[in-house]
Amino acid sequence: MKNIFDKIIENKKIELANRKKQYPSKKLLQDVSKLLERRKPNDSFIKHLVKPNGGDIGIIAEIKLCSPSAGRLAERQKVRRIVSSYAQAQADAVSVVTEEKFFCGSLELIREIKTTTTLPLLQKDFIMDEYQVLESAKCGSDALLFIAQLRNEFDVSVFELCKRYGIVPVIEIVDEKDLNFAEHAEVIGVNARNLIDFTIDVERACRIIEKLPKEKITIGFSGVKSRKEVEMYKQAGAKAVLVGTGLLKSTDILSSISNLKNL
Secondary structure, eight states, X not given: OXXXXXXXXXXXXXXXXXXXXXXXXXXXXXXXXXGGGTOOOOOHHHHXXXXXXXXXXXXXXXXOSEETTTEEOOOGGGHHHHHHHHHHTXXXXXXXXXXXXXXXXXXXXXXXXXXXXXXXXXXXXXXXXXXXXXXXXXXXXXXXXXXXXXXXXXXXXXXXXXXXXXXXXXXXXXXXXXXXXXGGOSEEEEEOBOTTTOOBOHHHHHHHHXXXXXXXEEEXXXXXXXXXXXXXXXXXXXXXXXXXXXXXXXXXXXXXXXXXXXX
């Protein structure tokens, strides 16, 4: 029986093949290449993590409309209001999940949020192809997530392609087997969530963070419910934490982010 992760990847490959038919790679490359002339090297994502907007740690607040583990989390028409709340609460960046079938996302979300906030945007999806990097550049992502468990699906040259278009590549790792792959990027996200069964273990993630080179900018992914988990990630060496479900379910986003940042 296929697990959720395998189902997502299988569907993504079909979806990607269909998109390439509708919008050929050659045409997309021509359109994106025009951006090179006017898009400057982008370091705002890293700057916001290293020097957060108040507090003692960076907060990447997530827009995730639904997920296989948590169900429906937010309505599309409320996205602008949620993002405005994130900015008001001094979040340092916004993560946007763009996978369509299982997470109800879209590339259009990036474009919409770009008109709502000046905070840097991290696009989260299941990236397996240079074509997706070009799509990310076209919609204006500031950073793009690459899942180490998918490293057999793409060539590391995609990281240089990201930099060419002013996008910060972020590698997500989940276990010690991924540590060597982490050398390919400056920013590393360590996910406490097991991608196969979706169980969460923050202590495991922290042990992995402690093994990463100190010069890496590390982010704790998943499992943040309170300041307790933030402290665990911080003590392990994380510069920031990514918080999704906890904030999307919060009745007071401003207070929640303030508590996480220890303001």
